[in-house]
Amino acid sequence: MSEWSMVNSYNHLGCAVGQFDNARGFDLSVKCRTLTVTDINNKRIQVVDDQGKYLHHWSVTVNGLRLCPLNLRRQDNEVVAAVVEGCAVLYNCPNVTDFQGITVKLLHTFGNDDLVFPRSILVNSKDQYVISDVGRQRVTVHDVYGKVLRAIGHSEDTMRFNWPYYMCADSKGRIAVSDSHNRCVKLFDEKDFKFISSFGENELTCATGVCESLDGRSFYVGD
Known part of the structure; x- marks a missing residue:
């Protein structure tokens, strides 16, 4: 049987940038060697490098309400898809390591009438x-506009x-x-x-x- 050991750990419990409170869903960028992480209780998504250095974050806000991001998946080099409380969201988030001058923008929300407590999301x-x-x-399987197929x-x-x-x-x-x-x-x-x-x-x-x-x-x- 293989023996597993911890290689590294970083970033402590808290609400300051670079800290997490219930980090659960994440996506690894092989291209940039970064992790995009759902920071659930802080109601935000954070990006760190493979050594845990903080790079960027944004709050998950839909219709004026800050919501808990539960899981995410990078769709391509420009878009991150995530599920939050009661719906799914798409963000314009470039797959980069230097976020200077970049503002992550909400592109689209869907599923308000179809989803109750979404837990995980994939892009096929x-x-x-x-x-x-x-x-x-x-x-459920949704098209690019969010319609249930x-x-x-x-x-x-x-x-x-x-x-x-x-x-x-x-x-x-x-x-x-x-x-x-x-x-x-x-x-x-x-x-x-x-x-x-x-x-x-x-x-x-x-x-x-x-x-x-x-x-x-x-x-x-x-x-």
Whole structure:
């Protein structure tokens, strides 16, 4: 069995810039070696470099209300997509290390009528947004304008979720959804979101985080 050890840790609990209070969702930029992080209780998103040095932040404000960002994903070199309390938001945030003179701007919000408590967001190969929603116990696929194209796992669906938490897209064209209270991870085809299989029913107690291993042969699951 492999032995894991902490390589580094940085930035302490607090509300000053560069500090975090319930940092949960993050996205790694391989190009710039930066982390974009949801700082939930401080109701902001922060960008730090790979050594933890503070680079930039912005408050998550929708219709005049500061909201908690729950998860995010960089869509491309210009846009960051995030889920907050009750909706999804798109920000114009360049993938850079020098933010001097840059103001992050809110581009679009969607999902107010469709989302209750979104937990995780992905951007698929078609530039569609895939969102898990523990409030409605389902996963929805949205087009670039936010319109719902598909909903999976709602109350009338035999493929029901019970608190779908975090998701990941793997190298085989599948989306893995950690179905926490059903104690498993479910795999779907990214193209049409057809159910493929599930695993972990006899091993997991509350599946939350999920990501693919580097060799693409397995998944890491937070339980």
